[in-house]
Amino acid sequence: MSEKDTLIVGIETSCDETAVAVVKNGREILSNVVSSQIESHKRFGGVVPEIASRHHVEQVTVIIEAAMTEADVTFAEVDAIAVTEGPGLVGALLVGVNAAKALAFAVDKPLIGVHHIAGHIYANHIVEELTFPLLTLVVSGGHTELVYMEEHGSYEVIGETRDDAVGEAYDKVARTIGLPYPGGPHIDRLAAEGEPVITFPRSWLEPGSYDFSFSGLKSSVINTLHNAKQRGESWTNEQIAASFQASVIEVLVGKTMGAAKEKQVKRVLLAGGVAANKGLRAALTKACEAEGLRLTIPPLKLCTDNAAMIAAAGTVKWKQGRFADDRLNGHSGLELN
Amino acid sequence: MNILAIDTSTYVMGVAILRDGIPAGEMRTHLKKNHSIRLMPAIRALFEEVDMKPAELDRIVVSEGPGSYTGVRIGVTTAKTMAWALNRPVIGVSSMEMLAQNGRYFNGVISPFYDARRGQVFTGLYRSMSNGIIRESEDRITLHDGWLKALKEQGEPVLCVSPDMEKHKELIQQELGDLAIIGTEIDALPSPLELARIGMRKDVVTTAHEFSPNYLRLAEAEAKWLEKIKDEKKR
Structure with a gap:
């Protein structure tokens, strides 16, 4: 030493x-x-x-x-x-x-x-040294935030959830379709096997906002399933999971890209427990590649x-x-x- | 023996240090303030005041409960982490046993208690003997009126000591009548020096890893879950 x-x-x-x-x-x-x-x-x-x-x-x-x-x-x-x-x-x-x-x-x-x-x-700093300015999408059971950083130790929250955290929404939807706690990984797995045939709402909020809202989506899933049941229709869990995940990911990635552009960053980080979600990793990787942004995603353990x-x-x-x-x-x- | 004693089982915050088994100093407040903020500054200040270093300690004593869950956890976490870091034993003492010391010269039984909401109290039964305060009946959480009725049947004077006396005074006087002896506001406060003294005499010592609070009550969610399991088994 x-x-x-x-x-x-x-x-x-x-x-x-x-x-x-x-x-x-x-x-x-x-x-x-x-x-x-x-x-x-x-x-x-x-x-x-x-x-x-x-x-x-x-x-x-x-x-x-x-x-x-x-x-x-x-x-x-x-x-x-x-x-x-x-x-x-x-x-x-x-x-x-x-x-x-x-x-x-x-x-x-x-x-x-x-x-x-x-x-x-800073889990990302362990993986690849941070360079500034950068934007982080933080997604977990308790948090959904977009954080802008100009230098080490300086944080500006430019968007956050107004109700449920994204991981919370995953767990609630998982419970609705009878999956065990914690539901996030189960939904991610099922989503990979199904097609997003149901169009759930995308909660973009007011133009220019980088805030999030997932409670409406959660209710929409519950109502849609309830109505379908009354009409005697049914969807597979794979279809529901894929449709729900498509809505979540489109908004998360869309807002991240919008914020990255506005803040003119060249570097994006993904952080939090939901960063383990394969669908989100793939979509964000693709979007960052298209925009020429350097993306860091920590391994699951971090x-x-x-x-x-x-x-x-x-x-x-x-x-x-x-x-x-x-x-x-x-x-x-x-x-x- | 050099001892640090910590009590945060109620709103009373108590810290005491014995040097060579003799009281060197104590800090005690009875305020509705946050233990998490105030405990460590109090410990540091007392060490400075008595001119001692943590490494000079032989053991750490803490009130292990019952009491406020959060309060007890703050004291126990602080005590066991210090004990582990210093490689010293940690001694847990019942908060009821600690409070019962306030009746050392009382001729009769001592019933220390903390309010536990919904008519319940954490309590136990103690008696002052020539060799110290002896526990006559296990600490428990119980409905206070039933507990007092049982004490009444014993027909002996009962010293009731509690920082929550205000809320229970009427019930005690109603149930115990002339048998009830109610201490002063000062008798009602647990003393960290007494805690240190009990801890000094205990032979049963635990390592930090093994040590956790004695809540005397399951977490509400766990109690409900156990009920549910029991119901399901019946069916």
Whole structure:
């Protein structure tokens, strides 16, 4: 380890994954341990906040130790502890935040608060070094945002969902057609096998807006199925999934392309758990190629919630000297700026 | 033995340090403010004040519940993470046992309690003996009126101590009558120094990984899910 290397420990507990990672120089993953609670939440058909918080408390030191052991580093070599301060489930965030504060105090290291979406964006930095200006489409179970960046650590949200996050819409539609939680991957798989024969609405909102809305689409799917059933007609799940996905992807890609043009960026990133969606990856890749834009999509392990991305985003704040103090708190609705 | 004790199981925030088993300092507030923001600054300030470093600690003691789920989690997460980082044991102490210490010189039974909503309380039954405060009946979550009726039948004076006394005072006096002894507002606050003292005497110590809160109650969603499973099995 050279003198100039930066070693950051990242901690992430904003939803149902307890994750800890050690990242060198903001880009090199030394360890990235993720303990998912999804098996526990499946029986409830979604994440139950109180249960998520309980699991985080049980797991947190186990996962910190696993990450430190795998990275084969000591706290003496670590420069700072970075932790997700929001947005997310507040009770879940509090476990990570308080663990990070206790750890920073015990091992006498500085503390850094990281925005969860900044983390998702910086997952791309681990894959390919970021260059600016750039535009990121953030898509997950809790977020749907278009974020413009002029330089490291500077974020401008130019569009966001006004109701459901895209991943939420996937899960709800999946439930409607009887698919298990979480439904996103099932819809993506079925969509690849069906034709988009039903025309669901495209929610473009007012001209020039980069905001999103998916609740109308979700209702439209439910109503269409209901009406079809009453008329004795039926569609296959593959057809429904393909039609729903076609609507979602057209809007996501269309707005991303529009924003990229207006902001005159040459670089586009895809981030968040829904970035694992094959249909979305293919459509965005095609659109970016047509416009001559460089596109980065992280591998699956860095798309879903993880702590390497938090350590990567934390490294930027470390370089800029933007530390948190002992009063750092968890915020369910933290702004990205 | 050098000990750090942490209690955030109610609105009371308590932090205490024993040096060589002797109280060196404590910080205690009774405010409706956020533990997550205030706990770590309080711990750091107290260490500075008593001129101690975390590495000098022998063990960390924390109120493990019952109490506010979020409050208990903040204390437990802080305690177990510090304990893991310093490679020291963490000792969980029942928040009821901690509160019962306030009746050390009381001749009768002690019923500490926290409000648990919908007429329920977290409580337990303790008695002061020559060798300390002994638990006579397990901590539990129960309907307060039923609990008080059972205490009344024992016919002994009962010291009721709770930071939530205001809400329950009438019921206690109604059910226990002359047997009810109600402490002052000061007796009602859990003491982190008492917590440290209990923790110092415990032989049962756990490693950080094994340690989690004792909520005394399932999460609501889990309780409902178990009900559903039970119903399905009956059919």
